[in-house]
Every structure is written in structure tokens, then in C-alpha cells.
Amino acid sequence: MTIKTTLHISLVALSMAGIATCQNNTNGLAQQVFAAIDSRNDQLKTVNQEIWANPETAMEEVHAHEILTNFLEDQGFTVTRSAFNLSTAFKATYSSGEGRSVSFNAEYDALPGIGHACGHNLIATSGVAAAIGVKEALEHQGVSGTVVVLGTPAEEAIGGKIKMLDAGAYKDLDCSLMAHPGNNAYGAWSRTLASWRANVTWTGKASHAALAPWQGQNALDGFVAAYQMTGLYRQQLMATDRIHHVIKNTDNLVTNVIPDRVESEWGVRGTNRARQAAVIEQLNSIVNSSAGGTNTTVSLIKVQDYWDQNPSFQLAKNYYDNLIEYFDPSKDETTSKFSIHTPEEEYEAGGSPSASSDQGNVSWFLPSIQVGFPIGGSAPNHNSGFTKVAGTDFAFDQSIVTAKALALTGLEVLQNATFAENMKKEWEEMIAKLQF
Ligand SMILES: [Zn+2]
Ligand SMILES: [Zn+2]
Structure with a gap:
């Protein structure tokens, strides 16, 4: 109930923020960001396959940790391995100077016995790809600020993000962005229980x-x-x-x-x-x-x-607008069958919470989103059928499209002071009303 009150207020501000959104992510900059991600397509695919083909359960993600940190270091990020007192966590940073900081989460833990049945290989891939896109804008397109990838282990078991929150991983960041695969639906404003x-x-x-x-x-x-x-x-x-x-x-x-x-x-x-x-x-x-x-x-x-996840409506709206503007799923025959709703419709449905995530705790600490993208198949998450689909080229391609739209949302936070201010204000109001 309190969420709805808050968001009705925020929806008014939203339309103004939406106007500012597309001005800053000019088509030229977006294309540069996409090209930077596309030029690493083969490497990203290898990273994705390495994690998928070598599933490691909570706090055992040694190979994934090595693959991801090596790759990010090669890409010019400053990497801290085994960060925040967790052997398989990491932090990768690139900064072009003063300004705001955006972060992307990379999950990579598998489930006992059924491998990547939650598709966390794709979460790692989309987080890393989005960060590479933002880094391109920081390094070559004159954007000022910082991009961070947080490698967050053990989502399925002990909640790596909660331990990282306690150790200060999310302080000094302006927002936390991530994506999670599912079967048949896109989601921008998705809540969790x-x-x-x-x-x-x-x-x-x-x-x-x-x-x-x-x-x-x-x-x-x-x-x-x-x-x-x-x-x-x-x-x-x-x-x-x-x-x-x-x-x-x-x-x-x-x-x-x-x-x-x-x-x-x-x-x-x-x-x-x-x-x-x-x-x-x-x-x-x-x-x-x-x-x-x-x-x-x-x-x-x-x-x-794991606390309930309360996403930033502004971030969700911006992500959705990016997705529709550049990759409208209804216009592609491979994705038009999947369901998609506007963030306003998702909000009216209460964010359709079903599963749970340690990103919920993060959402109480700073503005965040965990968007959903479909990879097809009929087997639900945590089923061995989903494991198979999580390793397909189509699933990989979907994670890259999501990363591109998410990278533009990160850039909006870095470039647009009014957007960032509205995002923070809306989030503060929402969290204040959720306290009990
Ligand atoms: Zn799961
Ligand atoms: Zn999951």
C-alpha cells in the first residue's frame, strides 16, 4: 500500500524525467556504446560459455571469478579479486574523473546438481557487457563518472550481496543495475518477495x-x-x-x-x-x-x-524506453511472442513478486533495478530444462540486448543531473514509506 502511494507521486515527476531521457542518450552515443559491446561479442560469448559449461555452486565459483576478473582486467578495468572478504566476490572499476557512479551486478553461482538452472551465467554476461558499454562512453565519448562491476557470489544460498552490503560494497554508488533471465517475459519494474x-x-x-x-x-x-x-x-x-x-x-x-x-x-x-x-x-x-x-x-x-525488492521506477522507465527505442521486441520475429508490459502496467500489477533475491536488500540501500529478459523454452527457472536454454546462442543474444539498454540507463544517471536527482528523491520517499 505504501509503495503505491509513493509511486503515484513519482509517476507525475516521471513524465518530465522521460523527456530529458532521450535528449541525453543521443543516438550517436548509443551507437558508439553498442559498437563497443559488439566488438567484444566473441569474447563475451566465450566468458558466458565458460561459466555456463563449468557450473559452480555458492562460494565455490572459483573458475567464474577467474574468467570474469581476467576479462575485465584485459578490458582496462581496475580489478580487486576476492573483494569484501569473500573469496569469489570481486570489484572492477573504471573512472574518467569526477561525477556520479553506476554499478552493475554480475551473478555467477549455479544450483546443486542442475547447473545454471537460474541462468546466472547470463547475469554475469549482461552485467559485464553493460559496463563495457558505459566504459566506452567514459573513455572515448567525453562522459565523466565511474562505472563499477560488482561480482556478487552465492545468490542462491547465503546472499553474497548482503555480506557485500555490510562490507561497504554499495556505498558511494548512485545506483545498482542488473538483469535476470526468465522464460517468456520482459520486465522492467519487477519486485521480489x-x-x-x-x-x-x-x-x-x-x-x-x-x-x-x-x-x-x-x-x-x-x-x-x-x-x-x-x-x-x-x-x-x-x-x-x-x-x-x-x-x-x-x-x-x-x-x-x-x-x-x-x-x-x-x-x-x-x-x-x-x-x-x-x-x-x-x-x-x-x-x-x-x-x-x-x-x-x-x-x-x-x-x-532476503528483503523484498523495491525497484526505482525512474530507472525502470528509462530502461524500458531504451529497450523499445532501440530493440523493440514486438518488431523482431524471434522476440515478438514474449510478453512485455510498460512499467506503469507492471506497477499497477504490484510488480508481480514471485521469487526472492538478495538484490532486494540492495534495493533498500540505493536506487536499483533488476530487469527481466526472456530466453524462451518451457522449463521454468530451477529446472534442468532451463539449464539447457541458458546455454543457447539465443539466450546469449538476449543478454546482450538487455546489456545495451541497461548501459544507456547507466549513462543517463551519469549524464543527466536532473534525472539522477529525481531518481534519488523518488527512492528516498519510497523507502521512507516502506519502513516499519
Ligand atoms: Zn534462482
Ligand atoms: Zn537467479
Whole structure:
């Protein structure tokens, strides 16, 4: 609700900002930026394939880290490897002097067992390509400012961006831009759900299940009681809330022993942090009650806290306008089948949050967008079918088109002071109203 109020205000300013947008990204500059990216097409394709063909899971992305940092160094960026106390994170910078700073995220972690089923190879490729486009304008076209690529590991597991935020990676930046592949839709103003995970462990007392069950305290009963109470609580959940849970590490569970320990992982998602907090509060009450009622003890340790993603409308609108002006998907027979909505329509739909991302936390710290681009296929993200599609030439080409439009958005922030000011003001108003 608070988001909508804020954005209605911002939409008024938006039309003015939109006029300024196309003046600065003159066609000539845009073509120079595109040519710079195109001239590295073969190298970018190799980088993309290397990451895709050698999938590495969270915090194991050694090869991707090496490929990307070597490539960016070759391209003239100043590179810090293993940045922000994370072995597989990096920072690459190019500056032409005074002015604003824009950043692009490169993700490159894969999923256990199914490779690049979320297409993060394409996120790395689009982030690096966009930065190369901006660097061309800084180096050869008289634009002043700084472009940064942040290599952000472990999105699928521990939230590399959150650790990088804590270590100061996003301070002194004016915006954070990135792109994520999906099946069949373009997205400019895309939200994500807040996602929280915790390890919940019940501890009891083991005893022989036949000889002396009365001497045991059944940790499994603790879990089952909480599971059932959560099921009852679902009637009071909103349609956008999610609670999901699994038992883990079950080697100690055998039929003839009263279980003394049950480990589990619980996830709670909500459309925003405020709603999610209400659900988590009830969940805490449930697990404590389950322990009390089964004569066991329980511990709950938070392991993940991805905040809801609240994109900058101005950035989204600028990106969308760039995409339509230079690469209108409806005019290309390979892309006209994919759905595309204006940022205004996406806003009216509430940003259609479904999955979650550590870019959500970034979006609370500075103006940002995570745009979506389609790579086709019918298999959804996190399915092995998606892995195959993420390695195709078409997917690569889509990541490059996205990078070009995103590079122009970065340049708008660097070149257009009024746009940058409006972006910051709109974002400050939005975040102020989201606080709870
Ligand atoms: Zn994913
Ligand atoms: Zn992903």
C-alpha cells in the first residue's frame, strides 16, 4: 500500500524525467556504446560459455571469478579479486574523473546438481557487457563518472550481496543495475518477495521405543506439532504469504529409538518485510508452543534474510524506453511472442513478486533495478530444462540486448543531473514509506 502511494507521486515527476531521457542518450552515443559491446561479442560469448559449461555452486565459483576478473582486467578495468572478504566476490572499476557512479551486478553461482538452472551465467554476461558499454562512453565519448562491476557470489544460498552490503560494497554508488533471465517475459519494474529462512532444531531425550518409551522426550513430536499448527495457521495467511519447511539430516532417526534430535529448515516469504515479520512472529510462537507441549526444547537460528525488492521506477522507465527505442521486441520475429508490459502496467500489477533475491536488500540501500529478459523454452527457472536454454546462442543474444539498454540507463544517471536527482528523491520517499 505504501509503495503505491509513493509511486503515484513519482509517476507525475516521471513524465518530465522521460523527456530529458532521450535528449541525453543521443543516438550517436548509443551507437558508439553498442559498437563497443559488439566488438567484444566473441569474447563475451566465450566468458558466458565458460561459466555456463563449468557450473559452480555458492562460494565455490572459483573458475567464474577467474574468467570474469581476467576479462575485465584485459578490458582496462581496475580489478580487486576476492573483494569484501569473500573469496569469489570481486570489484572492477573504471573512472574518467569526477561525477556520479553506476554499478552493475554480475551473478555467477549455479544450483546443486542442475547447473545454471537460474541462468546466472547470463547475469554475469549482461552485467559485464553493460559496463563495457558505459566504459566506452567514459573513455572515448567525453562522459565523466565511474562505472563499477560488482561480482556478487552465492545468490542462491547465503546472499553474497548482503555480506557485500555490510562490507561497504554499495556505498558511494548512485545506483545498482542488473538483469535476470526468465522464460517468456520482459520486465522492467519487477519486485521480489521478502524471504527468510531459519534452522529450527528440537532436542529431547532418546530412549528405547519398546522397552522404556516413557523415559524419552520425543523431538520428532516437537517438529510434528509445529508442522500441524502451521497447517492450521495457513487459514489466517494472506494469499501472498508462504511458509515452507523440510526435515534435514535424518541419519539419527530410527524406528526403535525415541528421537532425541530433529533438525529442520523453515522458510517464510511475504510481499514485504512488514507482512513477513508478522508471520515470523507467529511462527516463533508456534515453535515455542510445540516444544512446551512435547516436553522438548527448541532453537531457531536465522540463516537467510532476503528483503523484498523495491525497484526505482525512474530507472525502470528509462530502461524500458531504451529497450523499445532501440530493440523493440514486438518488431523482431524471434522476440515478438514474449510478453512485455510498460512499467506503469507492471506497477499497477504490484510488480508481480514471485521469487526472492538478495538484490532486494540492495534495493533498500540505493536506487536499483533488476530487469527481466526472456530466453524462451518451457522449463521454468530451477529446472534442468532451463539449464539447457541458458546455454543457447539465443539466450546469449538476449543478454546482450538487455546489456545495451541497461548501459544507456547507466549513462543517463551519469549524464543527466536532473534525472539522477529525481531518481534519488523518488527512492528516498519510497523507502521512507516502506519502513516499519
Ligand atoms: Zn534462482
Ligand atoms: Zn537467479
